[in-house]
Amino acid sequence: MTKLIGYARVSTRQQSTDRQQADILAAGVRRDDLYVDHGVSGARASRPHFDRALDALEDGDTLVITTLDRLGRSTQNMLAFAEELRSRGAGLRVLNLGGGDVDTATPMGSMLFTIMAALGQMEHEIKRERVVDSITKRRNAGKDLGGRPRLITDSQIRNASRLVEGGQTAAQVARNLGMSRATYYRRSRVLGPHPEPSSGETLVSDGAN
Incomplete structure (x- = not known):
């Protein structure tokens, strides 16, 4: 049946x-x-x-x-x-x-x-192309794409700078914060004087935010 x-x-x-x-x-x-x-x-x-x-x-x-x-x-x-x-x-x-x-x-x-x-x-392919095109246009225009908010506070950056002043390398401090060294330097510059890269540390921007 x-x-x-x-x-x-x-x-x-x-x-x-x-x-x-x-x-x-x-x-x-x-x-x-x-x-x-x-x-x-x-x-x-x-x-x-x-x-x-x-x-x-x-x-x-x-x-x-x-x-x-x-x-x-x-x-x-x-x-x-x-x-x-x-x-x-x-x-x-x-x-x-x-x-x-x-x-x-x-x-x-x-x-x-x-x-x-x-x-x-x-239709699915067209929608996907539209989404990709929209993201590309917003990125090229320098607009915020949303995503996860920044979790590292200014206070944490200041504390990290003190550690660097105390002798820790910027690379290690940045890793502990979960960010790149270039991002750490950018954030610390905004907050005020910061330690320059020590001998053997070359600052190379990786484009991270």
Whole structure:
């Protein structure tokens, strides 16, 4: 007897699969035949419950998902999964593909799945290019890119300068602070007089902030 196998996934444990599960159950999947991965990225080749869902599929069964990106992030991976399903005699049903319900068991569904997978990959590449372009423009304009805030306080820099004055090398003090020697010198200059590099220490800027 053929049956429907459902699969739902979210990339982080803070996200919920409730909506996906509700849609899949409404499509006729029994709760015992619904597999869910929490906190698993679509970029991972192995997803525990997805693997179990595939193992449960038999000839004539259909895997049901809500959207195409539940299968993976790349066109190659998504089409590979579709081909694996076909080789098992199983189908794929996407509840919201191109605004409607698409079943790859039909010729039209199979063609549309291939087209939409390619478009999804293209959209992902375009978004990535936009992000990279935005970061490059902000960096070239000298704007703050955000990231982790500076954790080393001015007081720590002053204390480090006292250690250098006491005989410790600037390189060692900078390492203890978790920063480069060039960064230490820049920070200490802002705060006032600082020890110059001792004999044998050549100050080479590494561009660190």
